[in-house]
Amino acid sequence: MTAVIVARGLTKQFGAVLAVDSIDLDVRAGDRYGLLGPNGSGKTTLVRMLLGLVYATRGEIEIMDKPVPRKIGEILPEIGALVEEPAAYPHLSGRANLRLFDAAGPGGRRNRRKRIDDALEKVGLEGIDRRPVKTYSLGMRQRLGLAAALVRQPRLLILDEPGNGLDPRGIRDFRQLLIELNAAGTTIFLSSHLLGEVELLCTRVGILDRGRLVLQQDLAQLQAPTGRIIVESPDAAQVAALLNGRVEASSGGRLVVRHDDPAALNARLVAAGVRVTAMSAQRHSLEEVVLAVTGAGSDQVGGAAADEAAADRAAGGAAADRAAADGGAG
Template sequence: MIVTHALTKRFGGLTAVDSVNLSVAEGERYGFLGPNGSGKTTLVRMLLGLVYATSGEIEILGRTVPRHLSDALPEVGALVEGPAAYNHLSGPRNLELLDASGRGGRRTRRARVEEALEQVGLAGIDRRPVKAYSLGMRQRLGLAAALLRKPRLLILDEPTNGLDPQGIKEIRELLIGLNREGTTVFLSSHLLFEVEQLCTHVGVVDRGKLVLQDELGAMRSPTGRVIVQTPDASAAVLLLDGQLERRDGDRLLIRHPDPARLNTWLVESGVRVAAIEPEFRSLEQVVLDATSSGADRFDGSKP
């Protein structure tokens, strides 16, 4: 769905994107992560032909970008750097104008607009102008615009920006549902927890370079520690002899390579085990290990 080869973008002496080889397969929910100023938005804009690459190659849905971008765009929905709209018009009117520029028929235009608005939680919106919308409402409208043409591929830059926790949850469920129906989702975000909840694959960019790209489950490898919940926590602590790393009530974090063996040993020692599972690295740990200090720091710590 998205492939880049040695994709590079320079602005004068600044290399914003540096030889990136991106690979997003059909059916994935791909999270694109990195510190501020790491090149995420520049890369997204190159995918959509909004910025031309200095060198390298881009393919979207098998078409070369920017040469054959017009062939791919009808099957791509996008939201980049916040939603664009005519502020003096209502949200529905904005979507009607956008739909008129596409290939859909006039007779079914209202139905398409209403469906898109319902998908993003704006089904009951009135005819107030967009300039009266909150940031969250504008973001929902931008998502509705991206969904108008039932795209095979969604490219989204910070799609939950400005939304409250309930709104973020709704958009997450919407994107998962669309993905299950066949839409591939590529999104950049700084919300690590949200990407961890939503995405199947992750790419991490730092100072313009793609430093990590893999399935999320493969990235979140075991830490070599085990989480145990037991009503006999005090007894377990006495048995562990230095293996305990942290205790939070009846929840213990234990340094041990094999949860099954640890479970057997505890039970044979008379300790009741209510739950036991290996600890996995969080996405935050993965990203912090893969990246240097924030790209937008200017306090002398940047190498």
């Protein structure tokens, strides 16, 4: 597969702060690439460098085999992007905004009306009227921002936190839209801190932590079976006795068994008269992977801030689960 975005040793320093630290990025044609990372890990700075808004301190970027930022003027017409929040001129209507941005750049006015109508329809805003953008809800603004990114039918979409402000239905529509565009040949690069979103949408993930890319892999590989099977049974003691030594952890009728084939294991347990209520091959969730390779977000100060409490609880809960599994194994 051909590379769409390649970055080598990419570094950005703002004064004393190292926002992005020697990143090697590799996004291939046809990827749905999800860049994950806590707040303040450098996602937005990285996206801005890809788009030529921020200049790298060191390192190089190539997009579609052209160097950034030197040839950025040739690259950007092929890219649709959303950088942080969407933005529009508040006193103009959504359609007038799209026309204005379309007219501002290169490419001419060919099919402008149709292209704008198509983009609005794709994001579910085909019914918008002449109301000015300042009356729009957050979700409508987000949809308008996406429409603006789609007006030129780009080959590469770079989306920074695209799910912001959308309700659950909006997020699902948006996911389906991206999957459709991707199937039609658009490469998608998005950054997000919503693990579930990336897990459902992306084929490949990169994980940023304090400016470093700590992991970059296909999602399928990350979620490959771990060689363990989760067995749920009311007869836990019997299972443990039967599978002598292969049970790594057991708590309240839920056992982690070292085994490769759920079907064979099930047949064996049933043959021995053990009741089985559920059985599945264990896979790492993206959350487990992310928490394992990243530290606390840079906006977390001493872990005591009230607004971090929820994140702490989530992280603490997952850590406790792992601790339980580890303890059972030991």
